[in-house]
Amino acid sequence: MIPVIGAVCRGAVCRGAVGRLRRLSTGPRWLRSTSLRLAAGFAVIFALAALAPIGVLWWATAGSLDAGISSQIRADITTLRRLYHDGGLAELRTAVAGRAVAARHDGTVTLVADARLTPIAGSLDAWPSAVGHATGWHEFELGGGAVRVRVDHVRLAEGVNLLVGRDIGELIRLRSLILDAVAWSAAVAVTLAAVLGLLFRRVFLVSLRSIRATADAIARGDISRRLAVAGSADEFDLLAGTLNDLFARIEALVADVRNVSNAVAHDLRTPLAELRVRLEALQRRHAGAPEVAGGLEAAIADVDRLIAIFTALLRLADIDSGMRRSAFAPVALGAVATDVGELYSALAEARDITLTVTAAPDLWVRGDRDLLAQAVSNLLDNALKFTPAGGTVTLSATAGVAGGAELVVADRGPGLSEADRPRATQRFFRGDRSRHTPGVGLGLSLVQAVADLHRATLVLSDHRPGLLVRMTLPGPEDVPASGPPHPPDKETVQPTLSGQMAGQRPHRSG
Secondary structure, three states: OHHHHHHHOOOHHHHHHHHHHHHHOOOOOOOOOHHHHHHHHHHHHHHHHHHHHHHHHHHHOHHHHHHHHHHHHHHHHHHHHHHHHHHHHHHHHHHHHHHHHHHHHHOEEEEEEOOOOOEEEEOOOOOOOOOOOOOEEEEEEEOOOOEEEEEEEEEOHHHOEEEEEEEOHHHHHHHHHHHHHHHHHHHHHHHHHHHHHHHHHHHHHHHHHHHHHHHHHHHOOOOOOOOOOOOOOOHHHHHHHHHHHHHHHHHHHHHHHHHHHHHHHHHHHHHHHHHHHHHHHHHHHOOOOHHHHHHHHHHHHHHHHHHHHHHHHHHHHHHHOOHHHHHOEEEEHHHHHHHHHHHHHHHHHHOOOEEEEEEOOOOEEEEOHHHHHHHHHHHHHHHHHHOOOOOEEEEEEEEOOOOOEEEEEEEOOOOOOOOOHHHOOOOOOOOHHHOOOOOOOOHHHHHHHHHHHOOOEEEEEEOOOOEEEEEEEOOOOOOOOOOOOOOOOHHHHHHHHHHHHOOOOOOOOO
């Protein structure tokens, strides 16, 4: 879809939209997937929602019981402190001794000791070593770990120590029960959240895969493809409807471009061809008048130049539309390079230029054979045009380092300056070194368009001296059995070659 949009939308805003659409249609990646983040967020929210009631249960049961035990201990201390204040140590000893009898049944702990922590009265025979002289709250075990108590140690007047506590065994058992429930509930909640999150992600990815598949089909040239609309009127249906409107608009614009191109070809190229025929007829009639014949020959050359410009522009429009990608097939690039090199060998020999062709056998790429032959033809055309007599031009088609194939054309001409190389593939660009050389600046533009159509990279570098052009193409998805590939269509490369052999200057520029 990107080449199609590029054919009808050239502004910076459009390029930004195209980039965002390409990122949208890209497949998900681990840890960078939007669907995965949404699924994880959904799972976390679901797990928290499932565990929230358990937290409330904990606060309402274990928390309440824990607070109640501490409140009872503080109430007992308040009562005993008042008795000590009113009746002294004797009154406190009597009350604690009475509580010690009941402690065997209700699980309470009460103990009064002097300043040296020697027991005076209470339910314990000795002052707990876990408490010592430290006042405040403590928890420890009694009876070899059979009972666990919580106590509060306060110091009264005259160094009297008071220890009051209660058995918290029931609280511990309730905590354990709730923690087990929390653990099982958390496991079930997380499992269900993960399953639901994955299902949510799957639904999300199915919709995105449909968008990506449709975008890829349009990028391959099938601009009639549309997204399926389920009729549920949800967000994905709204997005599908919006994208379908966009695709329909693109299809209409491409059709308009195609119609305009056909009109240009019919209304301008045909009259130019007829004009050329008339000029040739006049040239034959005035063959005996050298001045008239020379002027007519120059006029015919100008007409040929205009026809070549229209042909190149129409070819560029055809390539930019992306329609040719739908007919891509495995192409033997080495055979294409060899055949085009043979077509240009006679021209190289006539100009006293050594043309060397190196092509690896069974070198396959996926693309349009005629367009690749046109690209090779344009590169050789430029190389031979700028290489002086006695120079060398090399054409190689070899396997790429990271897979795929590399097509390299190198010459020993003046080359391009470092400032001109980035702009050399722009349409109608003419470098300073080629200002006085025939051409209009569309040769490398067409090569760049062919490279873009094939998702290849085109790099221009200094050959010291000369220019080295490297096109790196991706490998084919499928390679057919070895067989004799048919040569490139001679109509693709013959106009340039025949024009030069007839003494005309090539119309492509470097």
